[in-house]
Amino acid sequence: MASKRQKRQEARKARSVRYDLDPELKQTIADLAAEYGVPQSQIASLLMEHGLEALRSGEIDIAGYLKPSRSPLFDYTLDLDQFKDDQKKK
Numbered sequence: 001m002a003s004k005r006q007k008r009q010e011a012r013k014a015r016s017v018r019y020d021l022d023p024e025l026k027q028t029i030a031d032l033a034a035e036y037g038v039p040q041s042q043i044a045s046l047l048m049e050h051g052l053e054a055l056r057s058g059e060i061d062i063a064g065y066l067k068p069s070r071s072p073l074f075d076y077t078l079d080l081d082q083f084k085d086d087q088k089k090k
Contacts, residue, residue: 022080029043029044029047062078065078065079065080065082065083066078066079067079
């Protein structure tokens with residue numbers, strides 16, 4: 001029988017995900033979390049929810065940032081540097 005601690009760890013593991021992020025973005029998330037006194041994962045979740053809504057509503061269109069992938073796992077990658085440059089121009 002699993003202990004309470006094991007159950008909590010299993011529940012947390014089910015919610016966990018790993019993303020490769022630019023070090024600057026990771027630091028910005030860490031800084032915001034420290035500023036507001038909340039966990040980094042909550043800042044990241046809030047920002048992802050906001051970004052997903054912007055994507056769904058058409059506010060963000062990723063089609064212009066697609067570039068062919070060299071990996072057999074993916075058809076495309078996103079040109080995130082171009083996206084950041086375009087955002088700075090707005």
